[in-house]
Amino acid sequence: MYWSGGTEIITLGRVNLVYTEAVIDLKHIPECRALAVNDQSLIVGSALTLSELYDSRVFPLLGETGSGVADRTSRNKITLGGNICSQFIYKEAVLPLLLTDSDLVIAGPSGARRIPIGQIFNGTLRLGSGEFLVQSVTDSQYLTMPHFSIKKRKVAAIDYPVVTTAAIRTNSGIRLAFSGLCAFPFRSAALERLLNESKLPVAERVGLAASQLPAPILSDMKASAAYREIVWKNVLIDILTTLGE
Amino acid sequence: MRIELLLNGEKHLVEVQPPELLLDVLRETFGLTGAKPGCRNGDCGTCTVTVNGWPMKSCLMLAAEASGQAVVTVEGLGDADIQQAFVDKFAFQCGYCTPGFIMNIHALSSKHPQADEATIRDWLQSNICRCTGYEEIRQAVVSVLEGKVKGM
Numbered sequence: 001m002y003w004s005g006g007t008e009i010i011t012l013g014r015v016n017l018v019y020t021e022a023v024i025d026l027k028h029i030p031e032c033r034a035l036a037v038n039d040q041s042l043i044v045g046s047a048l049t050l051s052e053l054y055d056s057r058v059f060p061l062l063g064e065t066g067s068g069v070a071d072r073t074s075r076n077k078i079t080l081g082g083n084i085c086s087q088f089i090y091k092e093a094v095l096p097l098l099l100t101d102s103d104l105v106i107a108g109p110s111g112a113r114r115i116p117i118g119q120i121f122n123g124t125l126r127l128g129s130g131e132f133l134v135q136s137v138t139d140s141q142y143l144t145m146p147h148f149s150i151k152k153r154k155v156a157a158i159d160y161p162v163v164t165t166a167a168i169r170t171n172s173g174i175r176l177a178f179s180g181l182c183a184f185p186f187r188s189a190a191l192e193r194l195l196n197e198s199k200l201p202v203a204e205r206v207g208l209a210a211s212q213l214p215a216p217i218l219s220d221m222k223a224s225a226a227y228r229e230i231v232w233k234n235v236l237i238d239i240l241t242t243l244g245e
Numbered sequence: 246m247r248i249e250l251l252l253n254g255e256k257h258l259v260e261v262q263p264p265e266l267l268l269d270v271l272r273e274t275f276g277l278t279g280a281k282p283g284c285r286n287g288d289c290g291t292c293t294v295t296v297n298g299w300p301m302k303s304c305l306m307l308a309a310e311a312s313g314q315a316v317v318t319v320e321g322l323g324d325a326d327i328q329q330a331f332v333d334k335f336a337f338q339c340g341y342c343t344p345g346f347i348m349n350i351h352a353l354s355s356k357h358p359q360a361d362e363a364t365i366r367d368w369l370q371s372n373i374c375r376c377t378g379y380e381e382i383r384q385a386v387v388s389v390l391e392g393k394v395k396g397m
Contacts, residue, residue, distance in 0.1 A: 006307065007287055010266070011286050011287055025310070067367075072300075072367050073290060073300045074302060157370050
């Protein structure tokens with residue numbers, strides 16, 4: 001089992017939901033700790049912590065979205081790769097990478113490969129046997145685009161989301177990605193087409209939005225599906241108002 | 246496995262089991278019981294120490310990961326301003342959470358001496374006080390950041 005921040009292995013291991021005979025710590029692989037701009041791309045190592053990403057300010061949307069995970073001290077340990085490869089369903093740090101069509105560098109027994117995130121992340125990161133996430137590679141043009149990131153929780157400041165939303169405004173329209181709304185994080189082309197349909201009033205676009213979801217809205221102890229939908233639609237109105245109108 | 250810890254400014258070679266938590270090694274091997282076991286799940290922050298100057302929940306870190314790192318527990322702080330500030334502001338009641346808060350705030354005042362209210366709140370949310378003495382704790386933080394702690 002690969003180890004990055006290790007927080008999930010420790011906490012799930014404590015209650016016997018994870019078992020491993022050995023771990024391989026990725027933090028000492030220099031490429032996994034990279035943070036650099038090369039050829040108009042931002043390279044972010046998978047073993048960088050969410051706090052390091054927030055403090056660096058190099059990719060504000062990634063830093064801000066990641067800052068909603070757990071609490072500050074825990075984020076000093078939780079890494080980008082660990083969050084994206086988490087067993088939990090939220091994986092909120094993946095949202096900015098989906099929005100920016102980032103590439104991922106994956107390494108494994110047969111070497112390293114670079115692959116667009118849309119081809120390897122479908123609800124979860126589809127890693128092959130023995131593979132691990134090394135880096136994300138993001139076109140620098142996205143780093144300064146207007147963005148929006150908000151995590152709605154049930155009550156407490158530290159909690160899993162009712163819904164987390166990240167969005168950016170590009171030249172071709174607003175892109176949106178969600179966590180906590182369905183049972184996996186996602187970005188939906190059909191939903192983006194609808195929400196960018198400027199001939200329709202915002203309220204009408206948002207009213208139709210649920211019809212374009214890739215899966216049923218989650219209903220659990222954090223929020224019923226009906227409540228989640230209301231919260232989500234209010235967030236959509238905020239985003240379309242802030243970024244689009 | 247043998248690891249080298251720079252613990253409270255002193256270098257130690259120590260045998261640990263690979264899955265041992267830093268929290269347990271601090272308490273059981275070194276007798277440094279200032280780092281408290283609370284939730285053991287990364288939620289409460291009462292086991293917070295600093296690693297290379299950054300606050301870290303020692304229940305979320307293997308001792309093996311701390312090899313070669315500079316670890317400071319509340320016992321190693323000496324006369325830090327934040328300790329006096331806790332006295333001045335009555336920032337504790339039962340005291341169980343106090344070492345964790347102190348280590349977190351000590352790191353905050355070191356890393357962000359000009360921390361704004363949002364940063365203070367963000368960092369303090371990492372620790373739980375079951376006596377709910379949060380306002381007094383916040384006042385202690387502010388007094389340290391503003392350099393208003395009385396001499397010890």
